[in-house]
Amino acid sequence: xxxxxxxxxxxxxxxxxxxxxxxxxxxxxxxxxxxxxxxxxxxxxxxxxxxxxxxxxxxxxxxxxxxxxxxxxxxxxxxxxxxxxxxxxxxxxxxxxxxxxxxxxxxxxxxxxxxxxxxxxxxxxxxxxxxxxxxxxxxxxxxxx
Numbered sequence: 001x002x003x004x005x006x007x008x009x010x011x012x013x014x015x016x017x018x019x020x021x022x023x024x025x026x027x028x029x030x031x032x033x034x035x036x037x038x039x040x041x042x043x044x045x046x047x048x049x050x051x052x053x054x055x056x057x058x059x060x061x062x063x064x065x066x067x068x069x070x071x072x073x074x075x076x077x078x079x080x081x082x083x084x085x086x087x088x089x090x091x092x093x094x095x096x097x098x099x100x101x102x103x104x105x106x107x108x109x110x111x112x113x114x115x116x117x118x119x120x121x122x123x124x125x126x127x128x129x130x131x132x133x134x135x136x137x138x139x140x141x142x143x144x145x
Contacts, residue, residue: 002038006031033093037086042137044085048078049136070128075117083112 010026013019052073056066084105091101127136 002041003031003035006034029094033090036093037089040089041082041085044082045078045140046137049133049140052078053133067125067128071121071124074124075120079113079116079120080109083109083116 010019010030013023052070055073056069059069060066087105087108088101091104096104123140127140131138
């Protein structure tokens with residue numbers, strides 16, 4: 001899904017003429033990096049969603065509180081960890097030195113996290129409300145793309 005989502009994103013960049021400066025064709029390296037991150041992140045998110053659902057059910061019987069708690073936990077606990085993992089994995093795949101990866105994460109983290117929260121809230125609500133737990137990682141992947 002990471003590769004498919006990146007391909008779609010690059011198509012939209014081309015379609016709306018919002019490509020990165022200096023980019024004039026398809027970036028295969030970016031797609032490969034996104035696929036590699038997806039292979040790593042998919043199993044992590046699958047376990048996270050199972051554990052998150054079990055914890056939410058154990059903490060409250062009210063369905064709306066479970067959904068709200070899952071969205072809160074996703075944004076406060078999982079997102080920061082996975083965002084840093086993303087910076088690390090993609091930085092390594094791009095050949096960056098550890099200090100460059102840390103600088104990139106330091107300079108981009110809060111902006112990426114904030115934008116992610118704004119974009120992800122409706123996706124997370126849909127994912128937790130409509131999609132059953134075993135398929136939520138797929139819902140997340142499709143929403144991400």
